[in-house]
Every structure is written in C-alpha cells, then in structure tokens.
Amino acid sequence: MWRSPISLVISLVCVALCPAQELRVPASVTAGDDASISTTGSGKATFYLLGPGASRKSDVNLGEEIRLPGKDVQHAGEYVAVLCSSTCDSATFYVSAAKPMTLAFVVHPSRVPVAENEAVSGVAFPFDQYDNLVLAPETISFQLASKNAPAISKATRTEDGVAWFRTASGKSAGPVQITASLGDITEKRALQQVASDPCNLRIKGERTAKGIVVETDPVHDCAGNVVPDGTIITFTASDATGKSTVDAPVKAGIAKAQIDASGPAVITVASGIVMGNELRIGGQQ
Amino acid sequence: MNRAIRFSMRLMLAVLASLAFVLASYAADNDVRVEINSEKAGPRQMEPLSERGIQRDYRAAWASIARALESNTLDPLNGPFVGSAEQWLKDTVLSQQRSGLSQRLSDQNHKVETVFYSPEGDVMELHDTAEYQLQIFDGGKAIHDEHVVVRYVVLMTPGADRWVVRELQAVPHF
Numbered sequence: 001m002w003r004s005p006i007s008l009v010i011s012l013v014c015v016a017l018c019p020a021q022e023l024r025v026p027a028s029v030t031a032g033d034d035a036s037i038s039t040t041g042s043g044k045a046t047f048y049l050l051g052p053g054a055s056r057k058s059d060v061n062l063g064e065e066i067r068l069p070g071k072d073v074q075h076a077g078e079y080v081a082v083l084c085s086s087t088c089d090s091a092t093f094y095v096s097a098a099k100p101m102t103l104a105f106v107v108h109p110s111r112v113p114v115a116e117n118e119a120v121s122g123v124a125f126p127f128d129q130y131d132n133l134v135l136a137p138e139t140i141s142f143q144l145a146s147k148n149a150p151a152i153s154k155a156t157r158t159e160d161g162v163a164w165f166r167t168a169s170g171k172s173a174g175p176v177q178i179t180a181s182l183g184d185i186t187e188k189r190a191l192q193q194v195a196s197d198p199c200n201l202r203i204k205g206e207r208t209a210k211g212i213v214v215e216t217d218p219v220h221d222c223a224g225n226v227v228p229d230g231t232i233i234t235f236t237a238s239d240a241t242g243k244s245t246v247d248a249p250v251k252a253g254i255a256k257a258q259i260d261a262s263g264p265a266v267i268t269v270a271s272g273i274v275m276g277n278e279l280r281i282g283g284q285q
Numbered sequence: 286m287n288r289a290i291r292f293s294m295r296l297m298l299a300v301l302a303s304l305a306f307v308l309a310s311y312a313a314d315n316d317v318r319v320e321i322n323s324e325k326a327g328p329r330q331m332e333p334l335s336e337r338g339i340q341r342d343y344r345a346a347w348a349s350i351a352r353a354l355e356s357n358t359l360d361p362l363n364g365p366f367v368g369s370a371e372q373w374l375k376d377t378v379l380s381q382q383r384s385g386l387s388q389r390l391s392d393q394n395h396k397v398e399t400v401f402y403s404p405e406g407d408v409m410e411l412h413d414t415a416e417y418q419l420q421i422f423d424g425g426k427a428i429h430d431e432h433v434v435v436r437y438v439v440l441m442t443p444g445a446d447r448w449v450v451r452e453l454q455a456v457p458h459f
Contacts, residue, residue: 053376078455121404131369
C-alpha cells in the first residue's frame with residue numbers, strides 16, 4: 001500500500017499534525033461575480049464568511065466546494081473565510097472592483113472670472129456598479145467646451161482611482177460645458193465664465209441744475225467682456241469743500257451717479273483697484 | 286420608603302450604565318492610534334491644522350467601526366461615514382445581527398499617508414496600513430483570533446463639522 005517507508009512516515013505525521021480540514025480560497029474575485037471556496041477533509045463543518053457588507057454562517061460538508069453567490073461579494077475589500085469542525089482553519093481573499101460603471105465628477109468653481117490662471121479644476125473617480133472605487137488605471141478624458149473658443153481636451157490616467165485636471169479660465173464670458181468621459185460613461189458639468197475686473201474705465205459728465213451727473217462708458221474687462229450688472233463703481237468728487245464719494249452699481253453695462261457740488265470739481269472713478277480717467281467740471285454759472 | 290429606594294436603585298443603575306458606556310467609548314477611542322503623513326499630498330498642500338483634523342476624525346471613525354462591529358449596533362456609524370462606506374458598514378452590522386457573529390478589532394495602529402488632496406480641498410485620498418488584533422465571535426465563542434495587517438484606500442470629504450469617510454476599501458497592496 002505504501003510506496004516507501006518515508007511516505008508512510010509523512011502520512012502518519014500528517015494525520016497527527018495536519019488540520020482536519022483546509023480551505024482554499026480563490027486568488028482573486030471580481031465584485032458581484034460568483035466564486036467558490038474548496039475544502040478538504042470529510043464530515044460536517046461550519047463555514048463562516050466575514051467581509052465588507054457580508055456576514056455568513058452555514059453548515060457545509062467537508063471535501064465539497066462552498067459556493068459564494070455574487071451578492072455575497074459585491075463590496076470590494078478583504079474577506080475572511082473560517083471553517084470549523086473540531087478545529088478552525090481560516091483564509092483571507094480580496095474582492096476587487098468590477099469594471100467602471102459611473103464617474104463621480106466634481107468641478108470647481110461654478111462661476112469663474114475670465115482669463116484666470118489655474119482657476120478651473122475637476123476631479124473624477126470611477127466606480128463600478130456596486131459603488132466600489134475602481135483602482136485599476138483607467139483613462140479619463142476631460143473636455144471644456146464653450147461657444148466662442150475651441151474645445152480643450154485632456155486625457156488623464158487614473159492613479160489610485162483618481163484623475164484630475166486644472167486649467168485657466170477662457171477669455172470669453174458665458175457658459176462652459178465640462179465633460180469627463182471614460183469609455184461609454186460621460187458626466188457633464190457646467191460653469192459660468194464671467195467678466196473679470198473692469199479695465200479702462202472712462203467717465204463723462206455734465207453739470208445740471210441739481211449738481212453733476214456722471215456716467216461711465218460701457219464697462220468692460222480687459223478681454224472686452226461687459227462686466228456683470230451690480231459691479232460697483234465708485235465716483236469721487238473733490239471740490240473746495242472737500243471730498244465726497246458715491247458708489248453706483250453697473251446697470252446694463254453703465255454706472256451712473258449724481259454728485260452734489262456747486263463749485264468746480266475734479267471727479268475720479270474706480271472699481272476695486274482699477275482707476276479710470278479724471279474729469280474736471282466747472283462751477284455753476 | 287420602598288418606592289424611594291427603588292427609585293434610587295434605578296437611578297444608580299442608569300448612572301452606572303451611562304458610566305459604563307462612556308468608559309467603553311473612551312476605551313475604544315484610546316485603543317486606536319493614527320499616525321498621518323501628508324508630505325506627499327497633492328496637488329493641494331495639506332495645512333497642519335487640516336492634518337490634525339483628519340487625524341482626529343479618522344481615528345474617531347475607526348473607534349466607531351470597532352464599537353459597531355463588536356456591539357452589532359448601527360448608532361456608532363451615524364456621523365463619521367457617508368456614501369458607500371456607511372452603506373457597507375451598516376450592511377455588515379445588519380448581516381452580523383442575522384448570523385449571530387461579531388468582530389472585535391483591538392489594539393489598532395494606523396499608519397496613514399495622504400496621497401491625494403484635491404485642488405479645492407473637497408476630497409482627499411488616504412492610504413492606511415492598519416494593524417490590529419481581529420477576533421471573530423460566533424455568539425460568545427471565539428472562532429478566529431489573528432493579528433492582521435490590512436491596507437485600506439480611503440476617501441474622505443468635508444462634512445458639516447468634521448471630515449467624513451466616504452470610501453473605505455481594503456486592498457492587497459497599494
């Protein structure tokens with residue numbers, strides 16, 4: 001029966017020392033796929049499986065395969081399998097994410113002034129159908145498209161499950177559509193490019209019976225975009241009595257104000273740190 | 286008189302139970318050590334104050350995991366987790382309640398490295414090499430007791446008053 005005394009000794013040693021049962025777990029499992037664990041030995045045993053979202057206890061026959069339905073291994077992560085009869089044996093295996101099914105895509109900001117360096121950024125994470133982060137490298141294409149400028153595209157490989165970009169805002173005010181694509185999956189976001197700070201502020205004015213009426217030329221940023229309504233323009237009048245200041249919001253591209261001054265006055269205009277021209281108005285006749 | 290004694294006894298028991306809960310929580314919190322290294326964080330640089338906040342909140346999250354998986358209750362999971370991390374942790378607890386199993390994660394040591402911090406600071410990815418003693422119980426009987434080293438990929442995002450764990454996924458290697 002025994003081929004040699006050595007094999008007999010090995011067998012006897014094993015009977016004495018080897019565990020009554022053994023588990024063989026799969027080398028790799030994809031989330032949601034059926035899997036199986038093989039067992040050795042004979043007789044009845046209790047099988048336990050603990051992992052993310054799973055806790056299972058069942059009676060099994062040693063020597064038979066234990067089937068793990070896909071629903072038991074939907075979450076990626078580490079699973080511990082324990083098999084107990086007279087003693088317990090255990091093994092661990094990992095479930096990895098399935099193929100990407102969705103993209104989590106975050107873009108900042110929602111409104112951005114034009115022509116600003118590194119002002120727009122986006123981050124994308126691929127997830128499988130069970131919301132597991134897909135860590136295997138994938139190529140994600142980012143595209144920024146607006147009406148008055150050619151689309152900008154950038155392909156980025158995910159690293160540790162994340163891909164990101166950062167870019168300057170465009171030169172024209174208006175909506176920008178930003179998409180992140182991975183295979184058939186596309187996620188769209190929109191941001192609004194708005195005019196930057198006013199540039200080349202110009203004012204004109206005239207004396208009226210009630211004082212001095214001043215108004216700006218249409219207020220643009222340096223790229224020629226009309227600044228949004230509500231942008232505050234500050235008019236300052238200096239005359240013999242001192243200085244007076246009036247803030248006026250831009251309405252339909254123009255800011256207008258009335259200043260009470262009867263004598264000759266010098267009027268200046270500013271918005272933020274941008275100064276405009278100086279206007280000299282003579283005294284009341 | 287008897288009524289007063291019974292009331293005092295009940296009050297004392299309630300105080301003792303509360304004290305036991307507080308002590309258990311304190312013990313669980315102190316059983317978790319987190320070291321964090323954000324030198325390689327990018328593209329956004331991690332400020333020391335943010336790093337301390339992450340360390341505090343991540344440590345609290347693991348103390349909550351330990352409490353939830355040992356006591357098989359969902360309460361500790363409300364707050365530190367959102368999204369898929371919250372979902373699978375709650376699924377685990379509910380599943381353990383059905384199977385009669387529980388887990389004890391003790392003597393936790395987490396060596397955490399920040400590998401990604403988004404340009405706007407609204408999401409970060411951590412790599413955590415966690416070491417702990419894992420015991421699995423069927424009822425009161427221990428069926429598994431092992432010192433484990435598990436690597437976790439973690440996504441955290443800012444919540445209303447703390448950083449919350451959005452994704453917690455064990456991987457064989459980084």
